[in-house]
Amino acid sequence: MAKNYDVIVIGAGPGGMTAALYASRANLSVLMLDRGVYGGQMNNTAEIENYPGFKSILGPDLSKEMYDSSTQFGAEYAFGTVEEITDNGDTKTVKTDMDTYETKAVIIATGSEYKKLGVKGEDTFSGRGVSYCAVCDGAFFKNKHVVVVGGGDSAIEEGIYLTQLADKVTVIHRRDQLRAQKILQDRAFANDKMEFVWNSNVEEIQGDDQKVAGVKIKNNQTGEESIIDANGVFIYVGVLPMTESFKNLDILTDDGWVDTDDQMMTKVPGIFAIGDVRDKKLRQITTAVGDGGIAGQGVFNYIEMLKAKTVEVGK
Template sequence: MAKKYDVIVIGAGPGGMTAALYASRANLSVLMLDRGIYGGQMNNTAAIENYPGFKSILGPDLSKEMYESSTQFGAEYTYGTVEKIENNGVTKTVTTDMETYETKAIIIATGSEYKKLGAAGENEYGGRGVSYCAVCDGAFFKNKHVVVVGGGDSAIEEGIYLTQLADKVTVIHRRDQLRAQKIIQDRAFANDKMEFVWNTNVEEIDGDEQKVSGVKIKNNKTGEESTLDASGVFIYVGVLPMTEQFGNLGILDDQGWVETNDQMETKVPGIFAIGDVRDKKLRQITTAVGDGGVAGQGVFNYIESLKGEEQTV
């Protein structure tokens, strides 16, 4: 028999944990589901400097603080990869690889994942020099030369972090200027361990049987090709929504992002979505937390409305 909850939050990142806090504080029974450790991408972030209340805090430390807060009113947390959701009207069925649950409301907070570069050798050298997480793998490249691919906030912030470990960090960007915030750019340009290669694509990641040895690059203006020696390649070229298992619900746009209104409600009553699964311009911890608060209160209002409907029948 399926376990029953008022609310199931799928994803335990900052948005999901905030939603669980608000919903459980409203005396709803809440389950947070996640396929991994709580905190999401915060666990892969070195110093977080733009979350109110902390001048600077390590990502894993902020994850722990949020988790303890989110479960203080009885919200439960468990592992599980969601395979499908069935909309039965007033109730919904959530099936994971380990268990089946029944709930009145769902908050989708599955976030996004790093986009692959698509270069030859990328998959082959995954875990052997190719990485998407400087905090996770940077220590393996002490006093070595590493390449960072990308020009947004994540690429430049992680590049700056890597300068604390690596001998040199070369940023390869396909455009002639960065997309990162100006304050981050200023820090990068002032760092004498960082250099920049503009208008250039990574064509192939080279190495031997054990590890990465360099990258083959091509200037997209001149067509000039060259090889750059490097021990590691850190890739930050965008994100993709983790929403494949929700395709049957009719709540995704043509890019796979969940569509919601400003109350975090999807087209399906009782199903909400927050954070990086939504098509939004600013993907930050603060915006995910804001979404979570709105959705946490929203599920309470939704469940209260169900009680009203039951009384009128």
């Protein structure tokens, strides 16, 4: 028989853990499901400087602090990749690759994943010089030359981190200016280990002996092609929502993000969505936590409404 909960939170990043905290503190039975370790992308962040309460904290350390807090009122944690949610009206069925659950409400907190460049050599050298996580793989490139592709916050933050390990970090950006926050730009431009190649696209990632040797780039203004010798390539060119399992619910935008109101509820009653999986402008730990608090309280109100409806019907 399927296991029953009041609330199932799909995803144990900062938003999911906050939602589990609020819901379980309201005396609801809560299950957090995740296909990996709790913390989400925080585990891939070397240093977090913009989360209130900490001047600076390592991503994995903040993940552990949040997890301990989120489970203190009885919320459970389980591994599993969600394959489908079925809306049964006042109940929902959540099917994973490992088990099936019944619940009154669902909070989707699956986040997003890094977008690939889609160029020749990217898949070939993935894990052999091509990476999407400087914290995970930066140590392999100590005293070497690495390329960072992108110009947003993630690209520049991780590029700065890599300068602690690599001899040189070359940032390749398709525009003529960065999109990262000004404080990050200032740090990057002041770092003598960082250099910038503007108005350029990566055409191919090259290598030999099963490891990266360089990247072929093309200037999108002049059409000139060149080769940059490098030992590693770190790619930060955007994110994609992890929503494939929810297509049957008709709650996604044309771009695949989950559409919600300001109370985090989708158009399907009892199904909420929070954090980086939502169609919103700012995707940060703080905004995910805020979403989680709203949704955690929202599921309590929703379940109270269900109880009231049951009582009314029973009269």
